[in-house]
Amino acid sequence: MKINNEVIGLVAGILTASSMLPQLIKTLKKKEADDISPFMVIILIVGTGLWSYYGVLRDDLPIIITNAFSCLLNSIMLILKFRYSRNKLSI
Amino acid sequence: MKINNEVIGLVAGILTASSMLPQLIKTLKKKEADDISPFMVIILIVGTGLWSYYGVLRDDLPIIITNAFSCLLNSIMLILKFRYSRNKLSI
Structure with a gap:
């Protein structure tokens, strides 16, 4: 079961x-x-970044790895969001 | 510290x-x-649904509540995605 x-x-x-x-x-x-929404992406960057830090504090490698990976993907997404938005003011 | x-x-x-x-x-x-991407939303629905189930198995209320809430938001997002996509075949 475990x-x-x-x-x-x-x-x-x-x-x-x-x-x-x-x-x-x-x-x-x-x-x-x-x-x-760039706010969704920014919140995910901060959230997964904090989860990674939480993993470091708890010495929990799976939490660190999965959230650092997610944080990286979201950071790339934020760059693409501003690169590809036709309307730069569209938030 | 804890x-x-x-x-x-x-x-x-x-x-x-x-x-x-x-x-x-x-x-x-x-x-x-x-x-x-509807795949992002579908993966999040399945993922947060599984996290909620994991919370039930582990008897961990914070995991259940946060992921059930996230699963609900993503389910609404999936409905909106298909309702508001101009190109219905756009995946």
């Missing part, structure tokens, strides 16, 4: 950590990002 | 759980969602 719990947690972690990947691919292909 | 850790974890959890909120507000205001 192994099952850990597998569910691991799958859940991989899914939420990599969720920004299809968005990055779509934005790179379309070169359009007007409809994406 | 309290500081918990506060950081709590703030991180609140931020990542509520990150879809500004996106929902933006989509409702603009009524456009072409640039948003």
Whole structure:
């Protein structure tokens, strides 16, 4: 039962950590990002950054790795958001 | 030190759980969602759903509440995505 719990947690972690990947691919292909909220992306950068720091404090490598990866994806997304938004004032 | 850790974890959890909120507000205001990847939203629904289930298995109320809230926001976002996408085939 314990192994099952850990597998569910691991799958859940991989899914939420990599969720920004299809968005990055779509934005790179379309070169359009007007409809994406920069606040969502900024909140995710700060949130996953804090989770990584929490992982460091708790000495928990899975938390550090998944959230640092997610933080990196979101940082790239923020750059793409401002690069590809036709209306620069669109927030 | 322990309290500081918990506060950081709590703030991180609140931020990542509520990150879809500004996106929902933006989509409702603009009524456009072409640039948003439905795969990102679907992966987040499955991922946060699994996190909630993991919270139930571990009897961890904060994990259940934050992820169930996030799963709800993402489910609403998926409905808006298909409602407001001008190009219905745009994935």
